[in-house]
Amino acid sequence: MIVPYNYLPMQFSNHDAILADWEKLIQSTEFTLGSYVENFEKLFAEFIGSKHVIGTNTGTDALILALKAIGVGPGDEVISVPVTFYATIGAIVAAGAKPVFVDIDDRYQMDVNQIRGAITSKTKAILPVHWGGAAPDMPAIMGIANEHGLKVVEDACMAPGGRIFEKNSGTFGHANAWSMHPLKPLNVMGDGGMVSTDDDELANWMRIYRNHGMVDRDHNRIWGVNMRLQPLQAIVASHILKTVHVTVEERNKNAEILDEGLKALAPFVNVPPRPIGYWETYSLYMAKFHKRDELMKYLNELKIEAKIHYPVPLHLQEAARDLGYKEGDFLNSEIYCKEIMTLPAHQYISRDQLEYMLSSIANFYSTL
Amino acid sequence: MRVPYTAFKIKNAPIRQKLIQAFEQVIDSGHYIQGPNCAAFEQEFALFCGSPFASGTSNGTDSLHLILRAMGIGLGDEVITAPNSFIASASTIALVGATPVFVDVTEDLNIDPYKIEQAITSRTKAIIPIHLTGRPAKMLEINNIANKYNLFVLEDAAQSVGAKLKGKRVGSWGDAASFSLHPLKNLHAFGDAGIITTKNANLIERFNISKNHGLKNRDQCDFWSFNCRLDELQAALLRIQLQELEHWTEERRELAFRYNELLKPYVKVPEEGLDEYHVFQTYVVLAENRDELQKFLRDNGVEALVHYPTPIHMQPAAAGLNYKPNDFPVTQQLSKRIMSLPLYPGLTHEQQDLVAELISTFYKK
Ligand SMILES: Cc1ncc(COP(=O)(O)O)c(C=O)c1O
Ligand SMILES: Cc1ncc(COP(=O)(O)O)c(C=O)c1O
Numbered sequence: 001m002i003v004p005y006n007y008l009p010m011q012f013s014n015h016d017a018i019l020a021d022w023e024k025l026i027q028s029t030e031f032t033l034g035s036y037v038e039n040f041e042k043l044f045a046e047f048i049g050s051k052h053v054i055g056t057n058t059g060t061d062a063l064i065l066a067l068k069a070i071g072v073g074p075g076d077e078v079i080s081v082p083v084t085f086y087a088t089i090g091a092i093v094a095a096g097a098k099p100v101f102v103d104i105d106d107r108y109q110m111d112v113n114q115i116r117g118a119i120t121s122k123t124k125a126i127l128p129v130h131w132g133g134a135a136p137d138m139p140a141i142m143g144i145a146n147e148h149g150l151k152v153v154e155d156a157c158m159a160p161g162g163r164i165f166e167k168n169s170g171t172f173g174h175a176n177a178w179s180m181h182p183l184k185p186l187n188v189m190g191d192g193g194m195v196s197t198d199d200d201e202l203a204n205w206m207r208i209y210r211n212h213g214m215v216d217r218d219h220n221r222i223w224g225v226n227m228r229l230q231p232l233q234a235i236v237a238s239h240i241l242k243t244v245h246v247t248v249e250e251r252n253k254n255a256e257i258l259d260e261g262l263k264a265l266a267p268f269v270n271v272p273p274r275p276i277g278y279w280e281t282y283s284l285y286m287a288k289f290h291k292r293d294e295l296m297k298y299l300n301e302l303k304i305e306a307k308i309h310y311p312v313p314l315h316l317q318e319a320a321r322d323l324g325y326k327e328g329d330f331l332n333s334e335i336y337c338k339e340i341m342t343l344p345a346h347q348y349i350s351r352d353q354l355e356y357m358l359s360s361i362a363n364f365y366s367t368l
Numbered sequence: 369m370r371v372p373y374t375a376f377k378i379k380n381a382p383i384r385q386k387l388i389q390a391f392e393q394v395i396d397s398g399h400y401i402q403g404p405n406c407a408a409f410e411q412e413f414a415l416f417c418g419s420p421f422a423s424g425t426s427n428g429t430d431s432l433h434l435i436l437r438a439m440g441i442g443l444g445d446e447v448i449t450a451p452n453s454f455i456a457s458a459s460t461i462a463l464v465g466a467t468p469v470f471v472d473v474t475e476d477l478n479i480d481p482y483k484i485e486q487a488i489t490s491r492t493k494a495i496i497p498i499h500l501t502g503r504p505a506k507m508l509e510i511n512n513i514a515n516k517y518n519l520f521v522l523e524d525a526a527q528s529v530g531a532k533l534k535g536k537r538v539g540s541w542g543d544a545a546s547f548s549l550h551p552l553k554n555l556h557a558f559g560d561a562g563i564i565t566t567k568n569a570n571l572i573e574r575f576n577i578s579k580n581h582g583l584k585n586r587d588q589c590d591f592w593s594f595n596c597r598l599d600e601l602q603a604a605l606l607r608i609q610l611q612e613l614e615h616w617t618e619e620r621r622e623l624a625f626r627y628n629e630l631l632k633p634y635v636k637v638p639e640e641g642l643d644e645y646h647v648f649q650t651y652v653v654l655a656e657n658r659d660e661l662q663k664f665l666r667d668n669g670v671e672a673l674v675h676y677p678t679p680i681h682m683q684p685a686a687a688g689l690n691y692k693p694n695d696f697p698v699t700q701q702l703s704k705r706i707m708s709l710p711l712y713p714g715l716t717h718e719q720q721d722l723v724a725e726l727i728s729t730f731y732k733k
Contacts (some may be wrong), residue, residue: 008398016396019388023557029376031551031559056559057426086589110663182400189400190425190599212429213685218677220685221463226429232600275391311587312465319582319589322385325612355639366613 005305007348008182008297012139012189021235028053031212033228039350040234041194042129043241048160048168050176052197052203055229056210057209059157059179062193063091065210065227066175067125069202072183074098076124080155081110082313082333086130088155091177099323101315105273108286110138111332125151130159130169132309132342133242133281134272135292138164138259140174150192157193161248175202180237185251186244186283188233206304211293240322244293250347251282254354258345261358262287268365271341279328284309285345289361291368304357307342369708370524371719373551373671383608390604391554402580403501405603410563416530417539419565421572424598425579427560428526428548430667431498432460434596435544435564438574440495442468448487449524450479450497451681451691452699457498457524458680466493468689472696476641477501477652477706480698481509493519499528501638501675502649507533507541522546526562526571529555530539530617532645539565544601546619549606554620554649555613557602617647619713621718630724636705650675651711655727658707664730670723673708689717 012018025036033055041053056062072078074096082086082101092099098121102114110128122346126145128136138154145152156162156170157179163169170176180192208215213224254274270288274280286309289295299306304309313333315325327334386658387418394405425431433439441447443465449457451470458468470489474480484495495514497505507524514521521542525531529536529547539545547553548574549561566572577584584592594690624646628637636654641645652675679699681691693700708721 006398008400011395012395012398015392019391022391026376026558027376029551058595064594086583086592087595090581090592090594094594189395191401191597192603212459214455218684219458220680223459223685224455225433225459226427226456226560227462228560232559232601233599308587314589317589318584321592364643 001303001353003052003304003353003357005307005344005347010348017256018236018239021239022232025231025235029229030231034231036231038231040229040238041361042193043238046058046198047241047244048171048196050171051198052196052200053291054195054203054206054210055234056195057227057229058086058191058192059177059181059193060091060225062179062195062211063068063087063153063155064094065206066153066177066195067091067095067097068209068259069206070125070153070177072124073141075122077120077122078125078127079115079316080124080127081129081131082315083108083133083330083332083336084155085157086314086319088129097124101325101330105332107134108132109334110132110141112137112140112144115141119148119150123148123150123319127153127155129155130157130162132149132285132286133158133162135159135162135164135169135278138169142150149167157181158183158184159281161244162281165263165266165280170196172201175206180233183283185247185283186237186240188236190230190233192229192233192237194229194341208312248279248281251285251345252280254345254349255280255282255285255352256342258285258358261354262361264337265362265365269361274339282345284342286340286342289341290339291366292341295361295364297339299357299360302360304360305344308340308341311337362367369671369719369722371671371709371715371723373673375707375714376551382699383612385604386608387461390608394601394604400600402454402597403600405600405607406598409603409607412607414565416535417545417565419540419545420567421569422563422565423572423575423579423604425562425564426596427550428562428597428720429456429460429555430579430594430596431546431562431564432522432524433463434454434521434575434578434594436460436464436466436494438571438578439543440496440497444491445493446489446491447494447496448484450500450594450699451500451679452477452523452702453498453500453674453680453695454526454676455680455683455685457496459685463571470691472698473702474536474698475624476503477701477702478503478505479510479511481506483577484510486515488517488519492517492519494522496522496524496556498524499531501652502528502531502647503638503640504528504531504533504538504644507520511541514604515674520615527553527649528647529553530613531647536644540567543568544571549602554561554617554647555606557606557608559599559602560604561598561606563598581698588730616713619710620648621646623711623715624651626717627651627711627720627724630720631727634727648711649710652706652708654702654705655707661727661730665723665726668726670726671710674706676710679703
């Protein structure tokens, strides 16, 4: 039995509605922002309950745009985590600031108890990540930020459809970044992203900056960039948005089954705590596994497409050399990278496939 | 009869079926990021330009930005360019922390090679000539100066895919070149897209990593960077468009030369210099009483535009550079006379005749 990681051919097997809308777009020639992008921005704003949404070309651009909007620049420090996608830290550097890491907790999220210790006179913002689609303790992070007069940008790239009790992920911070990369719970057929905010002034600045600093066709108020969301992808996103809640629900059902099966394999497998009120998107279904590398090889040979996100913590990447960190600085992150594994748990995984994964993992450990 | 500035006649175009097929193939493949179409398009485009390497990107602005970075240009450096371009030619210089230094143009709307040397200082690192409107810049002279002072040459070829100088295409003259594949360009995607060319193997390697988060491979990040990739879907469509480009360009040229004959008595028409192959991405005439003429045309159903009414050195964004309007007298003069007329494959002779008739009527008044 194959357990595929990539579900895109299944998700888009029926694409007639998208093609029909694309034809309309091509006739309309609205290729530079325009009504299709605005329509999606409005839909997503309603979906998460934010006042403004600004479509961008990628999630990475969204992070850069949000950081610049809240005033992050050279000389500033931004607190984030070493367990995230490269772009989280790349965006801090792109904005001209210095990334400062704090370790992760047992849910693989920013350890809120370490934030205060990392704040200096240069700290401008905190950039927590909804890693895997599980939320960090956003209320606590906002409390600390308010205490110290800091801004917060949520990296909600994996979080569409997630929430903490009644409040949606990506609606806590001052300006929050989202990705629609094909393997995110809200996805397009290429790259796409957006920033959400309730702040009129930030929204206005971001709209101008993302489109060459243009205030009208002939005037550029500031040096800007081109990070516009593609109308073609806005159309895909508008269609997929309707399915996000169902997708996330399906993934939660799958996760529940995997959780139960894997907990039975303790101490070989360590499933993260799932506190009540935290509704995860399972962009990545992750747990820690004893003898991870051998297990993964075994599963991959069985055509179970397990993956690692990621094997090296960011403070130990070549790119981080100038930041002066060393091995041992963030122990939880380092252990995480050695033991973590992602299992396919997306909305197209069947009960049989889940059982097959669980029995294969049990088999592996039974031979130890 | 109306003459819109652009016309996207996909509905009845013979390639419509091919485009839809390509769409569906990519959708069904489930491979939407840097797949086989991106790789194939890069190869086909490099071959087309006569350049060893090409790399697809998200747009022409990101291309300029990442090339400048890959060249190591940053804080404290100066980069020379022309002030009559689209804003991105200069804003990307500012984005990497360097200072844009403007040099005036000549009547061909391209940078004046004889004024470049005066602008070179010890901080100058590169020249960005723009092949504006589809006409190649004076690359021989520019390359000579660059060699003499050891400067990078980055061609901003956003408006000139296919243009040639001495039989050699733009994109093969400088150290690197940036193309925009925006829907309003001669070779276009159906959304934002771009591609770069270079003959420098180190530069292409660095560039390919830098447009994908600085990733050497999935697990190794060599330097913090950006996400500026060409969509696989757009690449598939671009491959089909590229096959049509040469005959689309020929049609544009025929229409442009026909306009020239019709309009010569009334306005200064765009020329094609010796050894040049002009692709007329925009058809720009120099007209007296331009604003009134533009209004007159618009009132009579002809959409004429101005690229660009405010030179970059006079934009609010450039205030910090402290230029004055008359620092670039040719640019300043031209900005009051330039006007872009509708020109694209599919424009009819009747539409052209109407434009000419209106212009002649205007000047007889
Ligand atoms: C946590 C996180 N941040 C940022 C990004 C970057 O988003 P994008 O790939 O759309 O640039 C991603 C996704 O790749 C992500 O998972
Ligand atoms: C001369 C020039 N440079 C750069 C660009 C920027 O390209 P893009 O719109 O693809 O970002 C353009 C296109 O508008 C252009 O005409």
